[in-house]
Amino acid sequence: MALCALATLLGACVADQTEATVRPAVVRVPAEAPRTTGRERVADADHLKLVASFGGEARAPNVTRMLTEVTDRLVKASDRPDQTYVVTLLDSPVVNAFALPNGRLYATRGLVALASDTSEVAAVLAHEMAHVTLSHATARSELELRSALVSRVVVDVLNDPDTGAQLQHQSRFALARFSREQELEADATGVRTLAKAGYDPFAAGRFLTALNRSTGLKAGSATEPDMLATHPGTAERITQVTRAARRIGAPGIGTDDRASYLAAVDGLAYGDNPRDGAVRGHRFIHPGLGIAFEVPEGFTLENTRSAVLGTIPDGSRRLLFDQIDAKEGQPLDAVLKASWNDAFDPAGFETREVAGHPTAFALSRGKDWTFRLAAIRIGDSTYRMIMAAKGAADPDPAFRRWTATLVAVSPDEVVLRPLRLQVVQATSTSAEDLARRMMVPDRALDRFLVLNGLERGAQLVPGRSYKIVAE
Known part of the structure; x- marks a missing residue:
């Protein structure tokens, strides 16, 4: 967990499927297929960074095997059966998938868990493969470079910064429109490939609908890079992919291969990896940091990579917990001031011990929200707790109860078993x-x-x- 901005706040019991990390699944293609040359080292470095940012590779050989088989089937039905693909399952609960121009495909275990059958997984992979075969990343990079070059010439050569700024503004809209067109093009191509491979073409619409419903269950403003953030216009896309599927045939065509999917995901890790902290009911536990706390009744928690977020059902109260930087010997009230952009109420500062830990409290009143903040030092680490209430309502009573629950825990006190998908009748x-x-x-x-x-x-x-x- 790291420093979070104000926008962040507002804005299964089966044994491990393997003891070793699963290697990416390589889909074999004919020997005459073109091979990537030149930028291998850069591509490998990008791959390693990307995998690390999503929790590493997931240990789920049955799922990796399913992804391999699905991709192999799709590539034979695609417009580029000579393209090489490498599939990696990412150890992240976030629902996302993406592709690199060199044919590397990525899907999170969160995405695989959300799907209902193999055809829905195939729909996502077919969409990402379409981005590769249509060279979307390359085209976007060229457009960005061309836009930046034109605005720079206007500023540097013609000495017209105002026009240059206007061109940059226009370029952002052009790129957004271009991205939307790329998504719709990839959707159409993906649905055609899906059907040609023998899968149910209506699976794309089903999965996007599930994604919308899943997002509605989140605890607060999403900070993770899920598919709604990286694949805009979901409602429009559902309409488009359903229309594309109907042009191919009526519902019921193609296979969903649900049985194979369920066999593959039985035992798949679900939700947070305990090493990154985990939510259990109204309690958050992080064995690595050695801390735990409980939130007041009514709050739903979500553990993200940067913070723990919480909200009540109507959204009128929200909370955030994260770890912040503090210099050695720096007073905790100064730590709060350095981590917060808005003004504080001078009368709201207070410093005292809470459960034996030095703590500084503060109050900040915005136009639409009232914030209570605390910086708490436990050992060598400093944590920040924020509770926000809509309007002028002061969240102080509930906030004080929450801060009092933050405690240090030892590894012996906490044994977190990962949650897993279990297939039952x-x-x-x-x-x-x-x-x-x-x-x-x-x-x-x-x-x-x-x-x-x-x-x-x-x-x-x-x-x-x-x-x-x-x-």
Whole structure:
């Protein structure tokens, strides 16, 4: 966890599937296929940085094998069957997928968990493969370079900074429009490839719908780079991919290969990796940092790479917990001032011990929100806790109760087992029966339905397999 801006705040029990990290799955292509030359070292460095930023490679050989087989099937049906692809499963709960121009494909375990069948996974991979075959990254880079060059010539050569700034502004809109066009083009190409490979072409629309529903269950303003951030215009895209699928045929064509998908994801790690801290109910525990805290009733927590976020259902109260930099011997009130851009209420400063830890409190009133802040020193680390209330309401009573729960814990005190997907059979038609077995902090029924691609009110089929989250 690192320093977070104000915008951040507002804006399964199965044994490990393997003991070794899974290597990327390489899809074999004919010997005559063109090979990448020149920029291998740069590409490898980009790959390593990208994998590290998403938690490393996931240890799930069954899922990696599924991704390999799906990609192999798609590449044979694509416009470029000679293209080489390397698939990597990322150890991140964030729902995302992307491709590099050299044919490296990436999917997070969060994305694989959200899908309902193999065809939905294939839809995402087909979309990312389309970006590669259509050379979208290269085209975008050329447009960015050309736009920057034109504005620089206007500023430096013609000595007209105002026009240069205007051109840069216009270029941003042009790039946004270009990105939208690329997404829609990749969607159309992906759906065609999906159908040609024998998969259900309507899977693309189903997955995008699940993505929207999943995002609605998040605790606060998203700070992770999920697919809604990197793939804009989701509502429009759902309409477009559904229309593209209907041009191919009526619903029911192609295979969804649900059985193979469920066999692959059974036991897949779900949610936070305990090494990065984990949410268990209303409690957050981070064995590595040696800390834990509990939030007041009503708050839903989300652990992101930069902070722990929380909100109540109507969004009128939010909280943030992160670790901040502090110089040796620096007073904690000065630490708060250095980490906050808005003005403080001078009367709101207070310094005292909380649960034996030096703590500084502060109050900041904005136009639309009131903030209570605290900097707490535990050992050599300094943590920041912020609670915000909409309007002039003071969140102080709940904030004080929250700060009092922050404690130091030893590894012996905390044994966190990762949550995992577990495939179980329904014994009744009631979704609530299986939802009660979900190890999630809140909204168990909603999360069960989204996880299985079911609508509210849907009845289960006794004997049919479904995914739940278990410890």
